[in-house]
Amino acid sequence: xxxxxxxxxxxxVIDFAVKVRVAPGGHVVQEQGVKHSLNPFCEIALEEAVRMxxxxxxxxxxxxxxxxxxxxxxxxxxxxxxADRAVLVELPGAGPEQGAGPGAGPGQGAGPPxxxxxxAKLVERExxxxxxxxxxxxxxxxxxxxxxxxxxxxxxxxxxLSRLELDPGSSSVRIQREVDGGLEQLxxxxxTVLTADLRLNQPRYATLxxxxxxxxxxxxxxxxxxxxxxxxxxxxxxxxxxxxPPVRQGAxxxxxVPALLERLAALGRI
Amino acid sequence: QSTLVIAEHNNETLTPITxxxxxxxxxxxxxxxxxxxxxxxxxxAQEVSKVQGVAKVLVAQxxxxxxFLAEELTPLVVETHKKYNYTHICAGASAFGKNLIPRVxxxxxxxxxxxxxxxxxxDTFVRTMYAGNILCTLQxxxxxxxxxxxxxxxxxxxxxxxxxxxxxxxxxxxxxxxEWIDQELTKSDRPELTSAKVVVSGGxxxxxxxxxxxxxxxxxxxxxxxxASRAAVDAGFVPNDLxxxxxxxxxxxxxxxxxxxxxxxxxxxxxxxxxxxxxINKDPEAPIFQVADFGLVADLFQAVPEMTELLKxxxxxxxxxxDCWKVRCAPEDIIGCSWPRAGGMASPSHTxxxxxxxxxxxxxxxxxxxxxxxxSGAACGQSMSGFSWxxxxxxWFLQL
Numbered sequence: 001x002x003x004x005x006x007x008x009x010x011x012x013v014i015d016f017a018v019k020v021r022v023a024p025g026g027h028v029v030q031e032q033g034v035k036h037s038l039n040p041f042c043e044i045a046l047e048e049a050v051r052m053x054x055x056x057x058x059x060x061x062x063x064x065x066x067x068x069x070x071x072x073x074x075x076x077x078x079x080x081x082x083a084d085r086a087v088l089v090e091l092p093g094a095g096p097e098q099g100a101g102p103g104a105g106p107g108q109g110a111g112p113p114x115x116x117x118x119x120a121k122l123v124e125r126e127x128x129x130x131x132x133x134x135x136x137x138x139x140x141x142x143x144x145x146x147x148x149x150x151x152x153x154x155x156x157x158x159x160x161l162s163r164l165e166l167d168p169g170s171s172s173v174r175i176q177r178e179v180d181g182g183l184e185q186l187x188x189x190x191x192t193v194l195t196a197d198l199r200l201n202q203p204r205y206a207t208l209x210x211x212x213x214x215x216x217x218x219x220x221x222x223x224x225x226x227x228x229x230x231x232x233x234x235x236x237x238x239x240x241x242x243x244x245p246p247v248r249q250g251a252x253x254x255x256x257v258p259a260l261l262e263r264l265a266a267l268g269r270i
Numbered sequence: 271q272s273t274l275v276i277a278e279h280n281n282e283t284l285t286p287i288t289x290x291x292x293x294x295x296x297x298x299x300x301x302x303x304x305x306x307x308x309x310x311x312x313x314x315a316q317e318v319s320k321v322q323g324v325a326k327v328l329v330a331q332x333x334x335x336x337x338f339l340a341e342e343l344t345p346l347v348v349e350t351h352k353k354y355n356y357t358h359i360c361a362g363a364s365a366f367g368k369n370l371i372p373r374v375x376x377x378x379x380x381x382x383x384x385x386x387x388x389x390x391x392x393d394t395f396v397r398t399m400y401a402g403n404i405l406c407t408l409q410x411x412x413x414x415x416x417x418x419x420x421x422x423x424x425x426x427x428x429x430x431x432x433x434x435x436x437x438x439x440x441x442x443x444x445x446x447x448x449e450w451i452d453q454e455l456t457k458s459d460r461p462e463l464t465s466a467k468v469v470v471s472g473g474x475x476x477x478x479x480x481x482x483x484x485x486x487x488x489x490x491x492x493x494x495x496x497x498a499s500r501a502a503v504d505a506g507f508v509p510n511d512l513x514x515x516x517x518x519x520x521x522x523x524x525x526x527x528x529x530x531x532x533x534x535x536x537x538x539x540x541x542x543x544x545x546x547x548x549x550i551n552k553d554p555e556a557p558i559f560q561v562a563d564f565g566l567v568a569d570l571f572q573a574v575p576e577m578t579e580l581l582k583x584x585x586x587x588x589x590x591x592x593d594c595w596k597v598r599c600a601p602e603d604i605i606g607c608s609w610p611r612a613g614g615m616a617s618p619s620h621t622x623x624x625x626x627x628x629x630x631x632x633x634x635x636x637x638x639x640x641x642x643x644x645x646s647g648a649a650c651g652q653s654m655s656g657f658s659w660x661x662x663x664x665x666w667f668l669q670l
Contacts, residue, residue, distance in 0.1 A: 016535065020400040029404060041517075112372070113381045138536075140399050141516065142384045144372035147340065151376025156341055156447035159369045162510070174451070178510045179365040180519070184337070184453035189446075198500065198517060199510060236381040240394065241407040248542060251549060251565030257576045260548065260566050261584070269468075269525040269546050270492060270581070 003059035004166075004190075006049040007128040008083065009119055009149075010042040010065050012074035013139040022242045029242065036070070038077045040203075041134025045196040047203040048164060049132050050082030057166050058130075060084050064122055066115045067091060072219065079214035080206035086219045089118045089227055110224075111140070111237060116148035121227045123153060128191070130173075135160055135195040146195035156188040160197040271300030271392065273358040275324075276347060278338075278366045279306065279314040286465045287362030287419075289321065289426035294419040296323045296427065297389045298358055303328060304434070307335050307346055307441075319434040321427050327434045332441040337450020340370045345442045347374045356414065357392070363418035363520075375416040383410055383417040385520075401516040402539035421464055422522035422543060456509050460486075463512065466495035468525045471514055471541070472507070473499035475530020475551065475570055479507040484574045485529060491581035497521065497541075499531045515540035530570045533558025550574065 014020055015035040023030045038046075052058035063078035064087040065071045075086035091110055110118070123131060136143035150157035158164075162183065163176035171190045176183050178197045188194075206214075224232055254260040264270045273295040278285040288304075295302045303326040306315045315329045328350060334342045347370075351359060359374065361367035363385040375382035387405075388396035394409050395417065410417075463469065470489045472482055482496070489496050497519070498512040514521055516539040526544035531537060533549070533556055541547070542561050549562035552569050559565040566573060 014400070016401075020403050022404065029400070111381060113376070113379075116376065136517065138401065138516065141401070143368050144375070144382055144384060147369065147372035148376035148382075150341075151344065151373045157369075157373065158448075159340075160365060179453070180511060181455035182453060182509060182511050185451040186337070186339070187449045187451055189448065197510075199504065236411050237383065238409045238411065239406060240409055242399075243405050243407075244403065245398075245405050248547075248561045249563070251559040251562040253565050253567065255566075257566070257568070257573050257580060260564055261577065261580055263564055264525065264546070264548070265584075267546060270584075 003057055004052070004130050005126065005128040006052060006058045006061050006130045006132060007119070007123060007126055008042070008046045008049045008061060008063050008078070009115070009131065009133040009145065010046060010063050010074050010078050011039045011115075011134070011137045011139075012036050012065065012067055012071045013039045013137055016040060016138055022244055026241050026243065027239050036073065038074045039134050039137045039139075041136060041138070041196055041198075042074075042078075043081070043134075043203040044198065044200050045132040045134050045194075046078055046081055046083060047201045048161075048196060049130075050204075051201065052164075052166075053082070053084075062087065062126060062128070064089065064119065066110050066118045066224065069221075072221075075219055076211075076214050077206060079217045079219070080211045081204065082210075083217075085217055087122060088219065088221045089122070090221055090223050092224060092232060111235065112142050112144035113148055113236070114224075114233070116145050116152055118224060118227055119145070119149050120152040121229075123149075130191060131155075131193045133193070133195045135197050146193050150193040153191070153193070156192045158186060158188050158192060158194040161194050162197050162199045164194065164200070271298065271357045272354065273298055273300060273302050273360065274328075274347070274350065274354070274356045275302060275304045276343075276359070276361040276367070276370065277304050277306045277314065277318055278362055278364060279308060279311065281308045281310050281314065284314055284317050284321075284429075285362070285364065285366070286426060286462065287364050287367075287421040288318075289429060290421040290424040291360055291362045291367075291419045292321055292323055292427040293424040294386070294389060295358065295360060297424075298392050300357065300392075301325045303354070303356075305330070305347065305350060305439075307331075307343055308338070309333055309336050315436055317429070319436055320430050320432050321434070322430070322432040323427050324432050324434040327436050328439050329436060330439040330441045332444070334441065334444035334446075337453075338366060338370075339448050339450060340373045341445045341447045343370055344373045344377055345445060346439070348377050349442050350439060351378065351414070358415045358417075360415075360417050360419055363420050367418045371416060371418050378414060378416065380412045380414050380416050381410070383408065383415070385420050386417050387420050387423040398539070401535045402542060403535065420520055422520055426465075456511050460489060461493065461495045463495040463497055463514070464519050464521055466521070467523050468492045468494035468527075469497050469514070469521050469523045469541070469544070470494045470527045470529065471497035471499065471531060472502055472529050473531030473537075474501040474505060475532075476502060476507060477530075481571075482508055484571070484578075488527070488574055488578045488581070491578055491585070492525070492527075494525075494527075495521075495523075499528075499534070499537045501532075501534075513540075528558050528562065529574060531558055532556045533561065 015037040021030040049061045061083045063083035066089040133146045158175040160178040165174045305328045307330040319327045386395040472485045497514040498508045503513045516536040522543040524545045527548045547562045549558040549565045554567045
């Protein structure tokens, strides 16, 4: 089988270690001056694609994102981690750190349906046999984009991926996925959309030489309207309010195991 | 207004989260229908028809539904929707629902809403973002609202008392894009993680998979499910289905005991709605202590076995108090709470096993509930002077 062309969807998110705050007004979170990174699940998806290319199973790895100009950071990281080229599908109006642009989802930036629609257009243009995504972005925690994309394309889908094997000589992949009770194995016809779970692989770190090389790799910017061939549809989910959940009272220290059990018994918990 | 709930099951029994989802569906108002699709699901359809609040059960049976693949189920849901024009379509936010619902939404060109924790009105929902650190109230302007429901945020609908009508659906032709091959499911006699009243979870601090036995022993005393942090799963100590957190399972038991878990944001996202949280960690700076109700700074390899032993003795103690057992309290002879605690009568086999432990009794409690702190290891096997109160009433046990 000829090596595959792989499209990897990535997202720039607030770094997982940042304590997220609601911005004044209560409709968006504080983004300014906050560390952003590549969504960890996207890193895993990208790593899998890069390994496929290193094994000779993939011919080309294209990283794509839908977002503001800032999302170029995520694409440069993706290039440093091994993607061959990158495409930024730029949201209109979402200038530097402007928060929600048109078509905003329940988080900031574009929501999963719009991202999936944009990626579907890229698939039409690039004709990959495999699209790899993270199973969810750690900002909106939606866990939808891969499934919606597979629906739009009418492709098979493999979510919560923990192992990927190409079937030699055939046009399918064999995957293992994480489900509530354990693991299951599926065979999926190519082309397919796969979403990476935590244990698919251990992503590599970007090395300094690779970060330098990434600056020379091609990064295309395409406005979303142009890619969609029409105006960006309005958002269909409206954020009425964002708030921080009530803070739990901190621990009462107990000195010993019997003391702990006594407290739990007093509460009727044991 | 009408809602379609997509039932999750294994052709044998209904998955509990479906009952929570039905409660959420009822809260919307309007009629609730349930779609049961599988390879052989008459039994499950019967089960669903008895759930309170379900008006209609739609049953679709076909070999193509083997493995409950989203590719095969989606056309069925879409066809069913075309026939009945629902205002809402939902499923539990489990691996099944998360896989299926967005695909259905994609086919119907609707923006789905993931993992809702509250229904404000038929078009306004609350969900969490950023690993549970932000609550988002959002209004869905779609003609059809398609969403998944967090099981721990809604009560389970009563599984009996309902009498829904049953209707067979004609499955649309198979899609054939994917094929289910096999599965490796973890077998356990313990309660299911997401619905257990008590959860004992272990983290990297356990150091190895073998050491998780300490937690299983503790869990046995508490009738608890066992969970794990991502670090413990990634390290290969336990299988993935034990993971509690942002990307694993969301739990909200009455009691959550975090053992050797530092408390990464993504883990807290999966358990911070628990009613009482206990943290046992030797690092006093561990972030888990910031969300725990009770924190014990201790070496888990000492604290956990001690806790297990004390609980064994507590069970023995409550039996002494409630059932007036007059037996030696050899903890290894007593298995968890399987003893009859109310009613006072044990089966003969229990009695024999208890008596086989023989005198003298343990504990120093009286007829009242035993004071835990007084039941220490040293008390076990001490003189039985404190127990004359029950000797006469139950001496016949000893005659066996």
